[in-house]
Amino acid sequence: MNKKSLIEKYQYLENTHQPRAALFHDLSGFGKCSLTVALPILSAAGVEASCIPTAVLSTHTGGFEGYTFRDLTEDLPAFLAHWKELGFEFDAVYSGYLGSPEQAEILEAFVETQKPETLFFVDPVMGDFGSLYPGFDDGMVRAMRKLIGKADLILPNMTEASLLLGIPYQEPPYSEEYVNKIVRELAAVGPQFVILTGIGLEEGQTGAAVYDSAADQVDFIETEQLPGSFHGTGDVFSSLVLAGLMNGKPLTEAVRIAVDLTAEAIARTIVRKRPAREGVDFEGVLPQLIERLGHSE
């Protein structure tokens, strides 16, 4: 193919815009989570992803001992001042694991430099199974509670939802009534959309409750519950939801794709008998993501 025909091939892109997201997460060198998951998923979805690393670790903190942890809080003001000077604009700002509570304020100030339509997509990463992740304390809970007041959409699990609301953590299973109450209380703090993760209304099912406060509607999107608990699945799920939204999918469809593909990644990992702390084979489901987003040629 000569140059001219390639230009012709892509002529349909004229006057279209490649969606662009800023990813505010840690970089854990080993143990697929945060940036090492968000970046490939969004890239596969055709989204231009820029990274704001909150911390650099040798591994994530769930299931490994002796990891290194470099908090990048001190670097962030100059890092973001440089971006501001260059005038970069994003269609979405996606935050996850913060290196310190102070980073919530830095992030909030960064979001304020963006256009009003920028989607502020917050995964309030703090804990799971009723406990905070190592190194996090009440200061992080307070910072995250304030941060979600500015978010458009949040994706907590039940541990994080309970911490954000300052209520005791309840063990599953959850009644529909309890889930409805939690998502409404979270939306009252600020975000229009609340996606509560790890929710299965029936035995053997898991998925997410999706609440749109403007419509005051809760949708339950579920799949088969697979055995075990694998690290980084929350980050895989959130990144898949954002990938769908940034490709113009309605929220419930984006969550349907995320629920299905997270389960597929877990199933591949189970069959290969991989250790839970090493994360899931999300790489193997990227072709399905591309197909479901309508990008395959």
Ligand code: PXL
């Ligand atoms: O997947 C959440 C996460 C992200 N980043 C780091 C973590 C965790 C959960 O343990 O340790 C560093």
